Amino acid sequence: MKSGVIATLICAGLALGADAPVLIQNATILTVTNGTVKGSILLENGKIAAIGERLTAPAGATVIDGSGKYVMPGIIDCHSHIMADAINEGSVAVSSMVQMSDVLDPEDIAIYRALAGGVTTANILHGSANPIGGQTLVMKMRWGKNAEEMKFEGAMPGIKFALGENPKRRGNAAPGAVVNPAALRYPATRMGVEDVIREAFTEAKAYKASWDEYQAKTARGELAIPPARNLKLEPLVEVLEGKRLVHAHCYRQDEILMLLHVADEFGFKIRTLQHALEAYKLAPEILAHGAGVSTFADWWAYKMEAEDAIPYNAAILARRGVVVSLNSDDPELMRHLDKEAAKTMKYGGLSETEALSLVTINPAKQLLIDKRVGSLEVGKDADVLLYDGHPLSNLSKVVKVWIDGHEYFDRGRDIEERTKKETEKKALQQKAGAGSHEEESDEGDE
């Protein structure tokens, strides 16, 4: 009950916009887009209010001594599957009718752990079981809030595509396995994957045409029955109209080229190529299409199609002008994306700022949220991290995280609360243990 009351008070406070301004002084401020500033940063009314060598604290501000500490923008993970109660609707080749927003779990502890690793925003994706997957969305890691309140307001929705081994797996029986052929699902090959995408967009265009025809008829005063709304095709029409971003899981260069060609032919854009471990072979083509690449620093060879990878992928693409980000696709990796970024300095020789861009401003650009987040600039959302050392060092830790100027993580407070939580748990365990003998069985049931 107590925690409930506290939560209510916190929520009430937030609703009133009651977060006191925060001034961090004497810190090293890594803005990512405007160099490094030795000085202060002021967070006020949910935004970054000022950055400068010397700032005075407004009345009521919390002043934090940042001596020896580093400040950087919140990390953005362009590929995550945390905080969801289901990931794949793999029963069908096109599952664009399903929405990740329907199955969000704002209580997933992975949110808090990601927060502790500096992640403030994540792109919550459907899985890669089918060529066209479900609808996706961008979330802020506002731990303690409900799912609606964690949604990144105004961020464009997305949809997951997948190429290669995963989407064709359901069409193939495992070697030696006895499988009911009816349970196998098309496609079974890369050719089939392409076909599914083409078919789906052909259908989407016909669906759009049926609505256009209906509207034309009613405009002419003719009697017509409206088409039935089709939740599978509506998001694909949105893709064609540029109102929904495509995030495509892919590995090999041949399938990446295939997808870019299909998209060009049907007149839509691939926003990000996800994983894209062979993208380094295709920098000009990717640049020409305008796609971004969201990849791993040095994780590959976990399956055949992830073979021909190099740790220079991100650096090569970045130097060729492609917008590149590093993502986690994993709740554990999600907690150290900063260190993943650092690897590109060793492999590919990126600068500190270039490396940090891969987990901040670049994913923000890919998700079209760079006006709001991704760097420390006056007027942007106060999604800010405080580190006890340089973020790219293995020895540094995140000590505080703010989102919209509200402190969502504090390392010291976390450590303090552990004993309290433990006591609370012990008490409940004891209570449950004492009560267990009274449980009556429902013997009358058959």
Added chain:
Amino acid sequence: MTLKLPALAAVLAAGLGLAAQTPGAYVLRDARVVRVSGPVMERANVVIRDGLIEAVGENVVAAADAWVIDCKGLTVYPGLIDALSTWGMPSGGGGGRGAPPAKGPEDRPLNASWTKAADLIAPADRVFENVRNTGFTTAVVFPTGNIFSGQGSVVNLAGDRAGQMVIADSVGQYVTLRTNGGRGGYPASLLGSIAYVRQIYLDADHYRTARAIYDKHPEGLPRPAYDRAVEGVLATSRVLLPADHEIEIARMLLLGKELKRNVVLYGGHEAWRTVGPLQQAQTPVLISLKYPAKDRDADPAAEEPLRVLEFRDKAPSAAAALAQAKLKFAFYSDGLTNPRTLAAAMRKTLDAGLKLEDAVRALTLTPAEIYGVADRLGSIDKGKIANLVVTDGDLFAEKTKVKYTFVDGAKFEPLPEQPAQRPAAKGADR
């Protein structure tokens, strides 16, 4: 030999049934009457005639033909209503076995929306006697086993023929968010189930529109296809959505808003956390009396998260929280049939802070209101169906015994509790 006892019970039951039918009228004299619709009457008479409540009040008298039952020291409540029940329903059902894998919502997987509990009820089900002995006289019964399981019916828990038991035949569509359970085909996940529910209700709206246009001007227009799955969801505007945990309640409130239907949530064990949103939506909640318990086979050494421990600890307090917020809630059996288990669950609820009067209302008038049958059920008022329970103390108290229940004006008397039968006794029969 084994035939002997059940045969005897059948004879007894038949006897009771007959005895109940003989008089058309009863007067319950000098009872404490908990009307629910108004203040408690400390000493009043309730007159029953031809299945209805003829009169209730301190000075009402019955005609000379009425059987008089002296109720001094006894309390009369309206008959209890199980707000979401499977009592008397065939078990199993659904599952879509044998059907080819569905390729999407358009194949209408796991759908029996057109089935109606009233058509499936088995009047001879032994469960009815069991639960009547706890004071239940009515249940809102639903077919189960599918995502669109079918339409619920309000039925009285006694009668020779199903048709006589039915009070309202279609009062809601019972939706679950189950999946095909790995048999291949859509939906294989919660993602798919929710999208399916959303699509069906859109299809239903379109079906209605398309039909209306076509029926007016069939010439020159394409003929809309007949769709029994959609006919089924159009049969009732009420939809029951599963929502037990806080996040499920939040999700289903959002989905409910989209469906533009009369939404009722069921589960409700964490409703104490979501009083605010429920108040805003004014959505009624059915609370399952099967309170969460640790799995009997659970690893005793496994560490359970604080959240899980709290979920179990607080579940019985959900009702009290909703009562305090003046929200509509009712209780349901959730598969339980044992009178003692049901009473124990209610005691847990009372121990967790729910007032007895609120508990009684949540088992009588509120479910009647939720399902739109409060004009005939749920309180002790003139003209309502004579469903009553007579006890020798407060309902659910450990020592309270149900003396009589009346269903449609027919009197039932629980047999005195038999000591548990021992194998030795069986041997003696031989």
